[in-house]
Amino acid sequence: MPSLAQDNQYSIIKGVNIIDGRNKVFKNMDLQLRGSKIISIYESKKVAYPDSVKVLDLTGKFLIPGLIDTHVHLGQLDIITSPDRARKEFRRWLYSGVTSVREMSGDARLIAYEKRLISINQIPGPDIYYSVNFGSPDMTKKDIRRKKASMGIGVENASWFQEASETMNVPLSIARAKGTGAQGIKMYAGIDAVVIKQLTTEAHKQGLKSWSHFTVFPDRPIEVVKAGVDVVSHVWGAFWQDPDIDPSIRVPFTHTSFKDARAAIFPADLSVLNADDKEVSLLFDEMVRRKTIWDATYAVPSPKTRNLYKTYLIEASKKGVIISTGTDRHHDLSEPFPSVYDEIIALVSDDILSNEQAIEAATYNGALAIGIEANYGSIEEGKVANMVVLNNNPLEDIKALKSIILTIKNGMIYRRKDFR
Numbered sequence: 001m002p003s004l005a006q007d008n009q010y011s012i013i014k015g016v017n018i019i020d021g022r023n024k025v026f027k028n029m030d031l032q033l034r035g036s037k038i039i040s041i042y043e044s045k046k047v048a049y050p051d052s053v054k055v056l057d058l059t060g061k062f063l064i065p066g067l068i069d070t071h072v073h074l075g076q077l078d079i080i081t082s083p084d085r086a087r088k089e090f091r092r093w094l095y096s097g098v099t100s101v102r103e104m105s106g107d108a109r110l111i112a113y114e115k116r117l118i119s120i121n122q123i124p125g126p127d128i129y130y131s132v133n134f135g136s137p138d139m140t141k142k143d144i145r146r147k148k149a150s151m152g153i154g155v156e157n158a159s160w161f162q163e164a165s166e167t168m169n170v171p172l173s174i175a176r177a178k179g180t181g182a183q184g185i186k187m188y189a190g191i192d193a194v195v196i197k198q199l200t201t202e203a204h205k206q207g208l209k210s211w212s213h214f215t216v217f218p219d220r221p222i223e224v225v226k227a228g229v230d231v232v233s234h235v236w237g238a239f240w241q242d243p244d245i246d247p248s249i250r251v252p253f254t255h256t257s258f259k260d261a262r263a264a265i266f267p268a269d270l271s272v273l274n275a276d277d278k279e280v281s282l283l284f285d286e287m288v289r290r291k292t293i294w295d296a297t298y299a300v301p302s303p304k305t306r307n308l309y310k311t312y313l314i315e316a317s318k319k320g321v322i323i324s325t326g327t328d329r330h331h332d333l334s335e336p337f338p339s340v341y342d343e344i345i346a347l348v349s350d351d352i353l354s355n356e357q358a359i360e361a362a363t364y365n366g367a368l369a370i371g372i373e374a375n376y377g378s379i380e381e382g383k384v385a386n387m388v389v390l391n392n393n394p395l396e397d398i399k400a401l402k403s404i405i406l407t408i409k410n411g412m413i414y415r416r417k418d419f420r
């Protein structure tokens, strides 16, 4: 694949319409890049650039920041059983404009290996930011996925899966988490809010993000938010704020098999739920106040579930809760585009976000969730030029994402027509 500009050389992107990822649009602009960084952005000039400078003429095209999926799972199974299949997903992501992903749990040894190959351009893929999982002692013992992802050393020695309890050594646990090369910790289930707060405070002290399920059980989601976590995952977590149901009855919450996963996370009676309940409203207010990001994983295949989810997301969106685009699922490899396209398109077509907001959710908010917003997530001077070029305007029709022509990442150009 061709490089845009090697090392510290200059290059120019010419005549492009910028949708910057932060709700601003700039028409007919030039970008000056040095290596993989954006040095300056200015109105397109009708001047000839010197021959020594590489110019990429994108007159009339649309430029958005690289897309970010804030909830992926390759580390639990795919990377372990078939690195080849995982690499096909990496490739589809990159050629579809996805330049960063948040990997939610798995074998850190293998994830780190793939991350390295991607970062030195040995294989095509997005930058991978991964997590260390914390769960109840019961979960650590029983969860089938943990056994697979700690093969060779045993769950008790895998720093990427840790037991959370009131007697734990918090600074040591977080130091072990950091030692895996992870970007953040993830609260999964069976951890009370007091321990979540201790872990989160220490994680922040040691430079890690704190990520969590929206409801971790036994506590309600608002307690998780008040514990200071940066991101909460899944719409269903908000159900448990409803005063008519009680999350503490779900303890212990353990995935011993996937068959009963839905029964474990959904209340028994969904008809009691109200997205506009006063308590739910207070929860969203607290998220807005703390800038807690909702990694919604919205576009589930079941229309009934999605309809219920929708009522919660519309309430949250009205209040200004920050939403990021996580998927929690992977398309069959025969599909041309990855699942994050469904997520972005669904958020717009179901009237939860505007086109501009959905692009922000899939770019800048994703960078915020991962904690890389200083260098990624928007098209601004000084940031890394991870960007996507579209033929059509996604502000007119969000499906224009599928008119992708190329992805620019890490100073390299990946042409959609070279995909497959």
Ligand SMILES: [Zn+2]
Residues within 6 Å of the ligand: 071, 073, 104, 328
């Ligand atoms: Zn997940």
